[in-house]
Amino acid sequence: MSAITLKDIRKSYAGGPQILHGVSMDIQHGEFIVIVGPSGCGKSTLLRLLAGLDPCEQGELLIDGKRANDLPPQDRDIGMIFQNYALYPHMTVLENIAFGLELRKVPKVERLKRARSVAETLQLTSYLDRKPGALSGGQRQRVAMGRAMARDCSTFLMDEPLSNLDNALRVAMRTEIKDLHRQLGATIIYVTHDQTEALSLADRVAVMKDGHLQQFDTPDMIYDQPVNRFVAGFLGSPAMNFVPSDCIDDWGGARDIDVGFRPEALSLNRSPVSGPSIAARVVLTEMTGATFIVHCESEAGRLSAVVARGEELPHEGDKIWLSLDPSQVLCFDAISGVRLDLPVVHHSQMPKTHVKETA
């Protein structure tokens, strides 16, 4: 039986636009689900419906097979970690962690024992008597996690829990969350707008846009087989390049479509090459650490390519030819944006023709 099932969930607030347009998902026990999408796509609203903080009037929400649309938050066996931590400022760390147990009438000795044990797991033992105001961002985040963990819930909801942390701490906490998921074995539903978090944490990723669920699949599938242009462009950094097929020289595939290719699928050439390619001029190079991102201007617009360190790097203003690996190319309908399963034309099969010069 699924841990959580969403059937055609719709949501709109009184006098406002519709926020969710029929979202359906089937989440298994122990899965790590990441809901990702741009701001305003409805991901936090979906999480609040799951938590019971907002009423779920349209569609059906099942928790462990039972209808939970009208179940109050305290009866859902769900713990939630808020974006802004929402720690009780008048309580100490220990009291914050033990509060949920106190409300559930767990005897004092037992609840303090459990709170201390959770604090130990999260390395908070030295801060038990401190109030949230005296903690750093990372420590507060850990207390928020401890508060949910102490209750031993079957499902945890996390609403952008790392968005207030600096980059180094975010990477460290990401690993900790992944470790905790392995230890606890609980179902986690995690909301973020950060695609790196989504791809690195999730067993399955749900990509949302404007209240519609675009794709719900494993990170590999989302990255390699996006269902549409939005999903393809949203995940991956730098973002996927999209070019009308007419702008690619020696393009042997279908016409009047948009061709998508990731920056790492491009090769940089100093002279015209055979096979599908695009002539471009280098406008900027960015060092990201292990690689360089080369931003180019072409007839089809701005394109980016990734070059490994150590490889020869073009200079700004240089004219180059970007050749495409046809096996890594995705085709999208130019109007609807839906991915098209068109036959891949291999490089070796391409006729050798002269490369057109760009203006």
Add this chain to the structure above:
Amino acid sequence: MKPENPFVAVLALVAGLLFLSPVLYSIWMSFQTADAYYTGNIDFTFRNYEMAIGQYNFARYLVNSVIVSGLVTLIGLAVATCAAFAFARYTFAGSNLLFGAVVATLMIPSHITLIPNYLTLAKAGLLDTYAGLVLPAVSNGFAAFFLRQFIRGIPRALDEAAYMDGASPLKVLWRVIIPLSKPAILSMGLYIFISEWNNYIWPLVAIGREDLYTLQIGLARLYRVNPGEDIIDWPLVMAASTITILPVLVGFILVERHLIRGMMMGAVK
């Protein structure tokens, strides 16, 4: 906080003494005999306090004032806090209209409600009782308005976190909202207590029994019962006044420390 500029310090001291001088003068006068006061001599005595407490029954009035003001404060705060929580956190049919009605009560002078209140309590048989003194004062529109504005400033995420932890709405109010609203509740409590402590008109109207007099009624009565024919015994009146203001002063000093302490640090990032 110490002012860095000595000129500001001296100015603050002078201003403080200026404001305090009537109080200090009346306390000093309360320890003088009437003869010494009227002849310009100095004759230190506790007799005025003995007379006020013993002969003029101020101990009883003090107890009555503490009971009435204390009950009005406690019940008034409980009612206002619950109303403020509901208005701040819940939207229900007619909630804005109801809140508007609560705020509109601030525009009605208390003298207008004097006679209707009197008639209502007379019908209920509550004149000349503590209940008759307390009940008309427990609904306080200003307190409900003030606390509602304060509660609206508390992040809603804290309520939601408590609901997720398993709290009922009443538990959220008791364990989260009230502790975080402590500065506002204390200042409102002090305001209600002082207003009720100084209330003169309503006890005058509602109470005829001498054993239920509050300090303000007792103090006014003192002018009429002083021993001289045309002369008011000012040292005695000042002793009674000191008894009247002292509990409020002590209360303020005790509460003031809490009023200035911020409670919201670290709640959310």
